[in-house]
Amino acid sequence: MAAGTTGVAASAPRAGAAMSGAAKKLPLALLVFFSALLYTQIQPxxxxxxxxxxxxxxxxxxxxLRDGRHLAYLESGVPxxxxxxxxxxxxxxxxxRHDVLNVSQALLEELGIYLLSFDRPGYAESDAHPARTEKSISLDVAELADNLRLGPKFHLIGFSMGGEIMWSCLRxxxxxLAGVAILAPVGNYWWSGFPPDVVxxxxxxxxxxxxxxxxIAHHLPWLTHWWNTQTLFRGSSVKHGDPAILSKEDRLVAHKFMERPYKEQVRQQGEHDSLHRDMMIGFxxxxxxxxxxxNPFAGAEEEVKVHLWHGVExxxxxxxxxxxxxxxxxxxxxxxxPTAGHLFPVADGxxxxxxxxxxxxxE
Structure with missing residues (x-):
């Protein structure tokens, strides 16, 4: 009896040690589990x-393009x-590409304008570019012009996020470039040179x-996809088309975007390589x-002008x-x-x- 009792008593510490070891491993196992779960949630x-x-x-x-990607484009105006x-x-x-500036046919013909628009990487029918940077898109523009044989110089017009890209092209x-128009360009709050009060x-x-x-796009870019697809908190007004973001004048022309017959094509490759990557790079x-x-044109033989347009509202x-x-x-x-909002480039005339x-x- 004494020997048996001693055996049971001896096994108790071993069982307790095993339970203690398991308890110590549980937090680590939970950490691994939830980390894996989070990883699957944030991966686009x-x-x-x-x-x-x-x-x-x-x-x-x-x-x-030289790296094997394709850019889809749309030509209008004169040959x-x-x-x-x-x-x-x-x-x-x-x-x-279909959201090109709607210049009247009369002006296109009067001035002899050839107008080219294209799907930026990841949008509609242009291949995504996972390594896209603020520099790479400007090189895409130049290569597009070369492939379509536009000659040594051309004019550029960019709107909103495309307006921000104009700064990269200028650099x-x-x-x-023969001239540039920058329309309602996205600005990056972290560009050096902005006074704190302006920001x-x-x-x-x-x-x-x-x-x-x-x-999040600036500080935690790896969370950009998750944040813009989660339903716990209100997401970007711009992405979700919240009408509250429209100015008085924007409301008069917003239907031109709402009624686009090709609207479903814009995000057809997925939102990450189009919308989310735009945010990660732009901000x-x-x-x-x-x-x-x-001034990149200082001392140039031909005068090159850069126009910047923005609505106060x-x-x-x-x-x-x-x-x-x-x-x-x-x-x-x-x-x-003074009275324009963001969508002024689509207003009549x-x-x-x-x-x-x-x-x-x-002027």
Missing amino acids: PPSKIPGTPGGPPVTAPRTR KEKAKYKIIFVHGFDCC YIPHR REAWHVQFPQDQRAVW GTWDWSPLEMQ DLYVPVQLSRYISKKLPWVIYHEL MPDVIVKSLLLGD
Whole structure:
């Protein structure tokens, strides 16, 4: 009896030690489990590649770039062989090649304008570019122009996120540019050179949910996909098309975006390589700042003008950043529209005004 009792007593510490070891491993196991769960939640799904099984069909003409990617494009205006002016239009956030500036046919023919627009990487029918940067898109523009044989120089017009891209084109391919129009450009709150009071004023023009979305795109870019697809908190007003973000004048023209017959094509590859990557790059950390740019055309034989347009009532992209940039860059011709919102480029007659200003110098 004594020996048996001793055996049981001896086994108790061993059992207790085993339970204690398991208890110590439980937090680690839970950490691994929830980390794996979080990882699966924040990982974006693979893009649907145009022209592949399961991917969207290719319906537009496309050109192959040196790295093997394709850009889909749309041509309008007069034939490029007869054109006096060649303009490339760069679309904005949640748009595609069809959202080109609606210049009247009469003006296109009168001035001899060839107008080219294209799907930016990851949008509609252009291949995604996982390594896309603020520099790479400017090189895509130059290669697109070369592939379509537009000649050594061309004009550029960019709207919203496409407007922000104009700064990169001015930095990396100024030798290709005959003139630039920057329309309601997205501004990066972390570009060096902005005074704190200017950033603060612009920041608070945004809705709180947009502040959060922009903050995450800059500070926690790896969470951008999850944040913009989760349903726990209100997401980006811009992405979700919240009508509250429309100014008085924007409401008059918003139907032009709501009624787009090709709207479903814009995000057809998936939201990450189009919308989310746009946010990660546009509001990410840049190695340089447009506010510190010198005039890239100083001393050039031919005068090249850069026009910057912005509406005071813009709730998508606060005017304060463009206003300050125009003060820092005296070589930029600034047009501030006192009653306009973000969508002024689609207002009746405005595309002709913008193009005539760019090509002819009309104010």
